[in-house]
Amino acid sequence: MGPVTVRLPIPCLVVLVGPSGSGKSTWAAEHFRPGQTVASDDLRALVGEGRYDQRAGTDAFDVLDLVLERRLRRWLTTVVDTLGLDATRRGQYQAAAARHGVPCHVVVFDTPGSVCRARNRARDRPVPPKVLTGQLAALAPTRAALADEGFEGVHLAGPVELVPRQLFSAPQHAARQREAPMPLRFGLQIPSFTWESGPPGIAARLGEVAAAAEQAGFTSLWVMDHFVQIPQVGPEWQDMLDSYTALGFLAGRTSTIRLGTLVTGVTYRNLAHLAKILATLDVVSGGRAICGLGAAWHEREHKLYGWEFPPTKVRYDLLEDALELLPLMWGSGNPRYTGRTISIPEAICYPRPLQAKIPVLVGGSGETKTLRLVARYADACNLFGDPATVRRKVGILGSHCFDEGRTLASITVTNLSTVLVGRSREEVDRAVERLRPRSASPEDFSTRVSAGTIEDQVGRFRQYVDAGVQTAIVNMPDLDAAAVERFADVIAAFPQEGRGW
DSSP, X not given: OOOOOEEEEESOEEEEXXXXXXXXXXXXXXXXXXXXXXXXXXXXXXXXXXXXXXXXXXXXXXXXXXXXXXXXXXXXXXXXXXXXXXXXXXXXXXXXXXXXXXXEEEEEOOOOHHHHHHHHHTSSSOOOHHHHHHHHHHHHHHHHHHTTTTOSEEEESOOEEEEEGGGTTHHHHHHHHHHSOOOOEEEEEEOOOOOTTOGGGHHHHHHHHHHHHHHHTOOEEEEOOOSSOOTTTSOTTSOOOOHHHXXXXXXXXXXXXXXXXXXXXXXXXXXXXXXXXXXXXXXXXTSOEEEEEEOOOOHHHHHHHTOOOOOHHHHHHHHHHHHHHHHHHHSSSOOOEEOSSOEESOOOOSSOOSSSSOOEEEEOOOTTTHHHHHHHHOSEEEEOSOHHHHHHHHHHHHHHHHHHTOOGGGSEEEEEEEOEEESSHHHHHHHHHHHSOTTSOHHHHHHHTTEEEHHHHHXXXXXXXXXXXXXXXXXXXXXXXXXXHHHHHHHHTSOOOSSOO
């Protein structure tokens, strides 16, 4: 049986523990990028007359502490390559990591003494035999002490698997999902239409992705309601389709998947006209429209297109008017509506939607205004953040529901995130290297896109289920039919019954 894989989160501080000749530097060079390892020997060469200049030891460790502090402040994965046999220094490293919220792990090198001595003898400047004997003798009590020193993980040296922090505990949650499956539906968001084929190939690529999503088991398909690309995704000169024109196209290329925007800004269109657009989408899609609404935020986009960008209060008034008006437009009769920002003499909309009521999702996680509007009017919400944040937001939403005389169970909770999935760690690493911008490190990009294996993703999404999510909406940095098909294995791990789209 081979060595156990050392699973480490990104970012983390890794403290190596082992005598001279135990293979610490070789291991670090094999598993970490140049620049990620801070070695006391190298720093002695920097501040002294060479790697073996023991007179420079104090200065070398002073520099090590400074470098470590700066790297941890920037949340950079760092390996400390020293003997690691000094408990005081280990405590200092652990405290430095804790100050910056970076997990600290220890990797122990339990190399046989005979191997350490043979390697030491082969060096140009071997460590004195008595010194090495002392180091070897110190290893056993050091190993015994490590378990009580509060490190987040103590590992024997082996192959390394670096994973984004949000996926670190995923295997245990994936195991729970296998043992006690919980339902979760999945939606696919398409936030970008900039593909290598350029505009001539957009329609074909979009159709292929939509067909693959339906086949893979996605139950909803979403586009952004923006007119230029948003800064969080890319430069504004990237291709961006009109949302409802794109959804009309997708309605004709699919048959079962639900269709919506995540989310429509209420400042972009006359609200009665928006109701008409959504009713039309529902009719041409056979009753598959979802109405995503938000207060809008992208001020530059408004300036570019000549739209007014009202103050926050007015935009929330617009949102509340939309939440009241749209169901009137889709319902029976032609009632008058007078709201906070708009007055409609007759709510006329023919044909009516095929659905008795197009479900309404409100985007945003604002605890005072947005979640109150969700509780009062909406069928669904989209909550941002990690599982702990979502769980807290769901609790706040539940309080608003109680105040409004509703049950939390009547609202579908969704969450939007980015995923990069591979069938193996090697496939994930190759995808990260292929897709990452040159300005981003592999670790930074992996974290940004939650890059992981199928099991990693199953475990991650199980945590969202436990937090109260019914529908996980994902986007993919490698979006094509093949990426969507790979994600089908994640979907298959979750029963699809229950609420949600």
